[in-house]
Amino acid sequence: MHHPPVTIQDKQFSIYLPERKILHSVEIVAARLSHDYRGKQPLFLSVLNGSFMFASDLMKEMSIPCEISFVRLSSYADMQSTGQVKELIGLKEEIRGRHVVVVEDIVDTGHTVAGLLPQLHQKGAASVEVATLLIKPDSLQHDLHIKYPAMSIANDFVVGYGLDYNGLGRNLRDIYKVM
Numbered sequence: 525m526h527h528p529p530v531t532i533q534d535k536q537f538s539i540y541l542p543e544r545k546i547l548h549s550v551e552i553v554a555a556r557l558s559h560d561y562r563g564k565q566p567l568f569l570s571v572l573n574g575s576f577m578f579a580s581d582l583m584k585e586m587s588i589p590c591e592i593s594f595v596r597l598s599s600y601a602d603m604q605s606t607g608q609v610k611e612l613i614g615l616k617e618e619i620r621g622r623h624v625v626v627v628e629d630i631v632d633t634g635h636t637v638a639g640l641l642p643q644l645h646q647k648g649a650a651s652v653e654v655a656t657l658l659i660k661p662d663s664l665q666h667d668l669h670i671k672y673p674a675m676s677i678a679n680d681f682v683v684g685y686g687l688d689y690n691g692l693g694r695n696l697r698d699i700y701k702v703m
């Protein structure tokens with residue numbers, strides 16, 4: 525399939541990860557999670573907005589009983605990390621004693637996940653792991669163990685499949701990187 529470059533506001537993006545490659549990596553992560561969490565009825569916590577598409581495809585591939593809830597945190601200002609730890613909001617479920625899987629679209633600097641994990645432990649989670657569609661190992665600034673990364677990528681700004689540039693591009697089926 526042909527994927528012409530995409531323009532969003534002032535930037536051009538070229539194809540990076542086509543949909544079939546994304547969905548294949550999601551299937552592999554879902555199979556690992558289904559194996560590891562058998563009998564544990566995990567609670568997936570999808571961190572909005574970016575993770576909605578990954579969370580949807582991941583859930584469809586899970587073959588064990590599991591729950592999902594959606595939470596919010598901070599947002600990036602343009603393409604820069606704010607570096608501030610933001611509070612978890614919108615959590616209705618009781619976390620105490622639950623096996624929690626944080627669902628992220630991307631772990632970049634790691635600030636977001638590093639800020640979130642202690643809040644979940646503090647609420648008494650039995651275990652907390654992270655499933656992320658993308659991880660940028662060269663950008664990570666925290667000593668984090670991300671157990672379920674679907675794909676590792678270079679330190680490029682990417683959009684599509686839930687990921688945005690200034691709120692746009694989330695609807696793209698494929699992932700593009702800035703040119």
Ligand SMILES: O=P(O)(O)OC[C@H]1O[C@H](OP(=O)(O)OP(=O)(O)O)[C@H](O)[C@@H]1O
Binds near residue numbers: 575598629630635
């Ligand atoms: O590892 P980090 O450097 O913290 O970056 C990762 C975070 O950045 C993005 O969220 P963003 O704040 O852009 O909000 P969004 O999901 O609503 O797009 C993404 O969804 C992660 O939550």
Ligand SMILES: Nc1nc2[nH]cnc2c(=O)[nH]1
Binds near residue numbers: 633683687688689
């Ligand atoms: N859209 C998008 N959001 C991010 N948040 C942190 N890194 C990125 C990235 O590469 N793309």
